[in-house]
Amino acid sequence: xxxxxxxxxxxxxxxxxxxxxxxxxxxxxxxxxxxxxxxxxxxxxxxxxxxxxxxxxxxxxxxxxxxxxxxxxxxxxxxxxxxxxxxxxxxxxxxxxxxxxxxxxxxxxxxxxxxxxxxxxxxxxx
Amino acid sequence: xxxxxxxxxxxxxxxxxxxxxxxxxxxxxxxxxxxxxxx
Numbered sequence: 001x002x003x004x005x006x007x008x009x010x011x012x013x014x015x016x017x018x019x020x021x022x023x024x025x026x027x028x029x030x031x032x033x034x035x036x037x038x039x040x041x042x043x044x045x046x047x048x049x050x051x052x053x054x055x056x057x058x059x060x061x062x063x064x065x066x067x068x069x070x071x072x073x074x075x076x077x078x079x080x081x082x083x084x085x086x087x088x089x090x091x092x093x094x095x096x097x098x099x100x101x102x103x104x105x106x107x108x109x110x111x112x113x114x115x116x117x118x119x120x121x122x123x124x125x126x
Numbered sequence: 127x128x129x130x131x132x133x134x135x136x137x138x139x140x141x142x143x144x145x146x147x148x149x150x151x152x153x154x155x156x157x158x159x160x161x162x163x164x165x
Contacts, residue, residue, distance in 0.1 A: 106137035
């Protein structure tokens with residue numbers, strides 16, 4: 001979807017843009033061979049994802065109770081690696097946003113905004 | 127998963143490798159310096 005979604009001024013949900021990078025996304029296409037690239041082992045990718053999830057959960061839990069934590073593991077450009085985190089309280093989300101802004105994760109800046117999504121089952125763009 | 131979770135360092139606050147950029151620049155300079163005496 002290419003729509004410009006409005007960013008709410010306050011929301012219990014935060015969007016961390018393009019934060020998750022799959023190990024196989026970082027490997028140049030000619031090297032995509034599981035035999036020569038242990039990074040591409042499905043087990044490694046799963047471990048990598050779980051580490052990422054754990055990092056996020058631990059960090060975000062410092063700011064308040066998490067209602068849900070969603071990581072987009074799509075390979076298309078659209079929303080790739082986006083992380084949606086819903087706090088129980090809007091204030092906690094606001095606090096997390098203030099604290100995460102300008103910080104880095106694995107050498108990449110964290111891009112954080114409020115997101116209008118509050119129900120992930122209904123979160124498809126229509 | 128056999129490895130201990132507590133040992134792993136979080137990716138949070140892992141700054142971009144500025145030192146990698148610097149060492150890369152130094153390596154380039156070194157190459158130029160090495161080439162100069164042959165001229």
